[in-house]
Amino acid sequence: MMAGGAADVGDGGKAERFKALALPHLDEIYTLARYLLRNASDADDAVQECYLRAFRHFDTFRGGPIKPWLFAILRNVCHASYAGGARLVFTADDVDAGAAQAIPIWREDVDTPEQAMLRRHDSDTMRRLIGELPAEFREVIVLREINDLSYRDIATVIEAPIGTVMSRLARARGMLRDAWIAAEGRSG
Amino acid sequence: MNCDEAGILLHALIDGELDAGHARELEMHIAGCAGCAAQLREFQELRKSMKPASLRYTAPVALRGRIEGKLSARGAGASRRSVVKGFAFGAAASAIAASGVLVMVMRTDDDRRALGEVVSAHLRSLQAQHLIDVESTDQHTVKPWFNGRLDVAPPVADLTAQGFTLLGGRLDYVDAKPVAAIVYRRRVHIINLFCAPAPGAANRAAVMQSLQGFNVRRWRDNGLNLWAVSDISPDELMEFGEKFEAALKQ
Numbered sequence: 055m056m057a058g059g060a061a062d063v064g065d066g067g068k069a070e071r072f073k074a075l076a077l078p079h080l081d082e083i084y085t086l087a088r089y090l091l092r093n094a095s096d097a098d099d100a101v102q103e104c105y106l107r108a109f110r111h112f113d114t115f116r117g118g119p120i121k122p123w124l125f126a127i128l129r130n131v132c133h134a135s136y137a138g139g140a141r142l143v144f145t146a147d148d149v150d151a152g153a154a155q156a157i158p159i160w161r162e163d164v165d166t167p168e169q170a171m172l173r174r175h176d177s178d179t180m181r182r183l184i185g186e187l188p189a190e191f192r193e194v195i196v197l198r199e200i201n202d203l204s205y206r207d208i209a210t211v212i213e214a215p216i217g218t219v220m221s222r223l224a225r226a227r228g229m230l231r232d233a234w235i236a237a238e239g240r241s242g
Numbered sequence: 243m244n245c246d247e248a249g250i251l252l253h254a255l256i257d258g259e260l261d262a263g264h265a266r267e268l269e270m271h272i273a274g275c276a277g278c279a280a281q282l283r284e285f286q287e288l289r290k291s292m293k294p295a296s297l298r299y300t301a302p303v304a305l306r307g308r309i310e311g312k313l314s315a316r317g318a319g320a321s322r323r324s325v326v327k328g329f330a331f332g333a334a335a336s337a338i339a340a341s342g343v344l345v346m347v348m349r350t351d352d353d354r355r356a357l358g359e360v361v362s363a364h365l366r367s368l369q370a371q372h373l374i375d376v377e378s379t380d381q382h383t384v385k386p387w388f389n390g391r392l393d394v395a396p397p398v399a400d401l402t403a404q405g406f407t408l409l410g411g412r413l414d415y416v417d418a419k420p421v422a423a424i425v426y427r428r429r430v431h432i433i434n435l436f437c438a439p440a441p442g443a444a445n446r447a448a449v450m451q452s453l454q455g456f457n458v459r460r461w462r463d464n465g466l467n468l469w470a471v472s473d474i475s476p477d478e479l480m481e482f483g484e485k486f487e488a489a490l491k492q
Contacts, residue, residue, distance in 0.1 A: 084301035177296035
């Protein structure tokens with residue numbers, strides 16, 4: 055009886071198609087959200103909003119791999135949150151990095167070499183170092199190293215030319231290498 | 243090729259993104275440049291230190307459930323703006339719903355949208371750890387809590403003796419409009435009773451509907467649209483609604 059009502063009739067199929075395509079990437083989307091927002095509950099909210107937004111705009115999805123499309127939406131959601139109140143920018147990660155952040159890893163001297171070695175290879179350290187990169191470098195590192203996107207896909211996600219992707223990735227890795235060496239040097 | 247160019251292209255080499263021509267040029271440069279060779283080694287080392295599997299996060303189960311729930315509710319026809327339309331539709335529906343008689347109405351799009359909205363709100367309440375704002379088994383605590391929070395005073399009945407335990411109340415949003423949610427428990431099942439104002443609209447007899455495994459008993463009484471949503475059986479939910487209506491008339 056209301057205009058537009060009939061358009062919803064086929065939505066069951068649409069939802070199923072969307073779920074089959076998009077939900078398998080949930081962990082990857084969530085991973086990017088965690089790195090971008092550095093906070094578990096903000097990441098939760100952003101990922102949920104990303105999926106609902108993606109579903110609303112599913113009609114505009116032109117096929118091909120859905121991952122870069124979802125990443126781009128998530129990125130927009132996260133940026134909207136930054137702009138919306140700066141609440142999300144520098145909140146400390148409240149779940150698994152909390153303890154690690156309280157104790158800088160270069161607070162040395164007390165560890166045995168064995169402990170230092172273990173810590174050096176601790177993925178928490180790497181997570182934290184990545185988390186400390188400036189946002190535009192952090193996102194290319196995560197998309198490349200963790201989410202395994204090609205340069206072309208990264209360019210799509212961050213809406214920048216491939217040349218920008220390359221130079222940012224080079225700088226990002228340079229910063230990460232320096233931070234890593236600093237952490238190792240101080241702990242070794 | 244100079245060191246600046248090499249410094250960027252060596253990353254493309256590591257990532258397997260470099261075409262054969264550039265790769266060859268880069269290798270020639272590196273063969274004659276200790277600085278760039280060292281850079282390449284360092285970044286290859288860094289790469290080895292980054293084990294993607296250990297750097298990933300896993301989405302919480304609750305988040306996955308919440309997203310699936312929302313997509314299911316929406317996919318089944320829920321959309322925004324629906325409850326207002328549901329209200330608008332009410333007058334027409336009351337014409338076909340004979341007073342006091344339970345009818346299984348033909349579902350219109352608007353009906354289905356309102357249904358989707360309340361089922362979605364019900365799911366949300368179960369999954370977001372936000373079931374209750376005011377926790378009380380006392381109807382005289384729950385009812386006044388809504389004062390000043392809503393334009394209407396929702397009916398709250400104590401049905402403990404009838405087997406439905408009052409847990410409390412919650413302010414919820416359906417279609418971005420505040421509604422009262424009165425929360426009951428039947429054994430391990432939660433019943434959300436949503437109340438939204440429908441000023442001036444005629445009373446409407448109860449209708450049972452179901453969506454995504456949830457049952458919804460919907461009726462209108464005394465200027466309020468009411469939806470009881472739960473996963474208990476339609477019979478039990480009907481009983482709940484009847485007991486609730488009876489309690490209010492006492």
